[in-house]
Amino acid sequence: MSESPVAHDPPIYRRIADGLRARILSGELRDGDRLPGENTLMADHAIARATARQALAVLINEGLAVPKRGSGVYVRLFKPIRRHGSRRLSREQWGGGRAIWDADARGRPFTVDEVEVVREEASEEIAGLLATEEAWVRRRRYSVDDRPVQLATSYFPAPLVDGTPITLPDTGPGGVYARLRDLGLSPAHFTEEVRARMPAPRETRLLGLPGGTPVIVISRTAYTEEGRPVEHNEMVLDSAAYVLQYDFDA
Amino acid sequence: MSESPVAHDPPIYRRIADGLRARILSGELRDGDRLPGENTLMADHAIARATARQALAVLINEGLAVPKRGSGVYVRLFKPIRRHGSRRLSREQWGGGRAIWDADARGRPFTVDEVEVVREEASEEIAGLLATEEAWVRRRRYSVDDRPVQLATSYFPAPLVDGTPITLPDTGPGGVYARLRDLGLSPAHFTEEVRARMPAPRETRLLGLPGGTPVIVISRTAYTEEGRPVEHNEMVLDSAAYVLQYDFDA
DSSP states (O other): OOSOSSOOOOOHHHHHHHHHHHHHHTTSSOTTOBOOOHHHHHHHHTOOHHHHHHHHHHHHHTTSEEEETTTEEEEOOOOOEEEETTGGGSHHHHHTTOOTTHHHHTTSOEEEEEEEEEEEEOOHHHHHHHTOSEEEEEEEEEEETTEEEEEEEEEEEHHHHTTSGGGSSOOOTTHHHHHHHHTTOOOOEEEEEEEEEOOOHHHHHHHTOOTTOOEEEEEEEEEOTTOOEEEEEEEEEEGGGEEEEEEEEO | OOSOSSOOOOOHHHHHHHHHHHHHHTTSSOTTOBOOOHHHHHHHHTOOHHHHHHHHHHHHHTTSEEEETTTEEEEOOOOOEEEETTGGGSHHHHHTTOOTTHHHHTTSOEEEEEEEEEEEEOOHHHHHHHTOSEEEEEEEEEEETTEEEEEEEEEEEHHHHTTSGGGSSOOOTTHHHHHHHHTTOOOOEEEEEEEEEOOOHHHHHHHTOOTTOOEEEEEEEEEOTTOOEEEEEEEEEEGGGEEEEEEEEO
């Protein structure tokens, strides 16, 4: 190991970023305010343009600021969505007629701005996960505070859900899990896989991601008590908008 | 919404990447093999250099290939580590004298290539999380198959662990959780927070990350049965090396 994992003094661009972040988090700089530009940072700290740019890039990557072409970098305050892995999928949530994503929002309205529902031939992966050749596929985008934060694509074994509200844009109170329950196929166990990667261009467009923002990809399969897979959901999250929380016991 | 969330035909660079990925996953291209270069891809597919570069960048970002300066892009096969959020932290694991990270490895040797243990003044964040002014801090790097995959920094309330093996590089069978148990402070509940972001330069160096690879950041706090916080661990993972798995019930 050529370098010790010990913490060193942070480099200058990071100390500048730390200072700007403190001014944002203290409320001195507010949502929509323009941050000091590259020229100002260069003069104030006697640094090169590349260093000033790096300092601003830190805040952009953290989702605290957003560049506007030709005009500078602006504070973008967005309280991260705290997505609680297990609580949100409890029977109390969907059994009580509430939408799953309402558990994440804590009073901030989640909106689904488009829903597409189609019956498709299952890909090899989906066929393997759901033991089906044909799938009903629900694609949608979620926004919070007018900001797109998540793309989600759910797959259901077609023979199980043909002719049910799961094939309609509006699935009714409690959503698809409550409808699976109506069919005697209540989800009982969930497996979530979490990965991170850079977004595909289509994801960058649909989520309005600034450069250098990774996405979190969550692949979840829902199983009945008997172990029958009833849904697979692929979610792509703006990493700057989310904190995922998982609680468990030793 | 200006664009439907419907799947479209993938762009050419992505189809080329799909083809190369299939050849890697089928075993036709093997670990260490050189991928077709930009010039070859340009000639074979009648595309611009930027498009060829994009195709190769997809595989690099996915961790399936690695660029070598001035020599091309090579297959780098590395089966992702499946990190099981809850099973690995079960009492059976550390209570039985096994290392936590052995649960992830499934027969592949995890190595800790450097451990630093120091007593430090707690940062404001750590002081708040652990209710302590001074902390013992354990910093280490983990590698699998000679590849660095994770940096981890654990914090303990200093008055609780002063003079115990937790302050030594080698903490003995079962590691720090077994030692906390010896002190009557068995971890009973865990909260993990998962984020993704681009790496800091130091993280890029220590993890040997190729350009465009995000990191997954896991912040975990361990609590005793009585709710007393006994450890906080900040982990920085190479996102191309990990899949996080969480299982839970409805």
